[in-house]
Amino acid sequence: MTTLDPQAILDGRTPGRPSLKLIVGMVVTSTCALATLAVFAFLGDGGTFFVGLALALLPVPILLSAVLLLDRLEPEPVRDLVFAFLWGAGVAVVGALILNTLGYKYVTAPFFGDDKGLVWTATVGAPVIEESLKGAVLFVLLWFRRNEIDGITDGIVYAAMVALGFAMMENISYYMQAIDAGGQGRLEAVFILRGLISPLGHPLFTAMTGLGVAWAANHRRGRIPAVMAGLAGAILLHALWNGAAAYGVRGLAVVYVLDFCLLLVLLTLVFFERRALVHQIGRHLPAYVPTGLVSPQDIVMLGHIQRRRDARRWARKVGGKGAARAMSDYQLGATELVLLHKRLDAGVIETDFFTTRRTQLLNLMAVARQALLLSRPGRQPVTPPWGPSGLAGPPPQPPRQRP
Structure with missing residues (x-):
């Protein structure tokens, strides 16, 4: 039987050892993630850190499973998904911590004062910095792995992976701050808000960038405008969410309804793209029946x-x-x-x-x-339950020319 690496073919990569670029990327992102965890552990006492870590990890398997369910017809390469998640949990978090701190210290606080500086950092600086850093990995994939981004679903999946990694690390910090600020009662409120009510906040924001990248990967025109529009949409949604916090529960409720409607729109887009793929299967594969x-x-x-x-x-x-x-x-x-x-x-x-x-x-x-x-x-050939099949009988030789 012919020897080949099925997973390498499906992933669209050269069989054999991982590429040097991938190894370097994994090392850098993992190192950044571990460094962030070390900083959190150093800033808080042992109990606070481990409680925050446990609560942040709790919804992650469920959320990851929900995201991967969107991509069942054509799953993305595991290496690329892991890289995107680690980028969000590592590079994006480290970059955001540094740039948000510097932005507050040297830009917003000197111009607007300490209190208003925090508001400006949260509503303007943080969305721009964080969405740009999260979106950067999507731009990397667009440049190096464009052929793996086949449509809207792939853009959403990659965006969700990087955003879930970022949100997980960010939640550790928020839970630790909640314990220090108000004990168990405060922690429960923050967990309900971030872990139960709005766990898909960051994925929804970054999904806008994913849509722009998906357009750029599948169209010859309008690539740069599409990417920039997607990033602008992510920043706007993030800014609306952070700004709504200043208006208390009512403000968050309004933005939550908006995000929920956006979630329904994205799921609808995925549904119709899946239907279109089924139509494409019926359009292109019949040409291969003679083989x-x-x-x-x-x-x-x-x-x-x-x-x-x-x-x-x-x-x-x-x-x-x-x-x-x-x-x-x-x-x-x-x-x-x-x-x-x-x-x-x-x-x-x-x-x-x-x-x-x-x-x-x-x-x-x-x-x-x-x-x-x-x-x-x-x-012995066995007829499958769905009827006469190309999967029963002697193996044919695949054609070399396009049908």
Whole structure:
């Protein structure tokens, strides 16, 4: 059987060891995150720090799971997601701590006084600094990993990852301050507000930058205006939230309703983009039916999340974990192939890149299909429950020319 690295193909990277750029990025972001935790631990006593850390970590698994659910049809590379999260928890937090402090000390406090300086820092300085720092990793991904940002959903997912990392570290500080300022009662109020009522605040702000970056990655025109408009939207939403705090519960309630409506809009955009992807599956994959890699029944299966899940369960039942993994590779390879066609139609990739990438994905689908056959008892073709399939029968040779 052909030897290849399925995950490397799906991630759009060179098989083998991680790149030096990725290693350096991980080291820098992790070091910044650890340094921030060390500072928090030094500033507070042991009990205060660990209580703040525990409360900040508590909602993170739930929030991360909710974000990743948005991207089930075409999951983003784990390395990129981890890098985005660590950037938010490390580089963005360290940069914000330094720049916000310097901005207050040398700009807002001298011009407006101590009290008004704090207000100006919170409502103007902090949103500009923090959203720019969080958005920076999205700009990095746009520059180095543009082909992984296939649409609105990807922009939102990456934005949410960096924002959740930032919010987690920021919450540690807020919870520690709450304990020092008012004890348990104050801590409970802050946790309810930041951990339960508005845990998606930062992800919603930064999602605006993610939308701009997604547009830039998938269109040939208007890239810079789109990115700048997205960043401006993130700053505005962040400033509105911070400014509303000055008006107490009523102000926060108004902004909370606004953010909730924005959340519904983003979920609607994700829903319609997913429907559009299903339409693209039905449009592009039929051209590959003559290759034997797919059948009309496979195309129907690939265009429905529940049927894809059922297909993986069927593969596991007839061939074990290896077959389930092969089915997952097959599904993701087919989805990446459709997205590749979409990007070619949009004119954001070159024909040579399309041809090379397409050959890799077709090879992946062929090898995954072969692995499914070899994992079955007796290695006999078994018709899947969704009907006659390209996943039953001898493995074909993928075509070398665009159909």
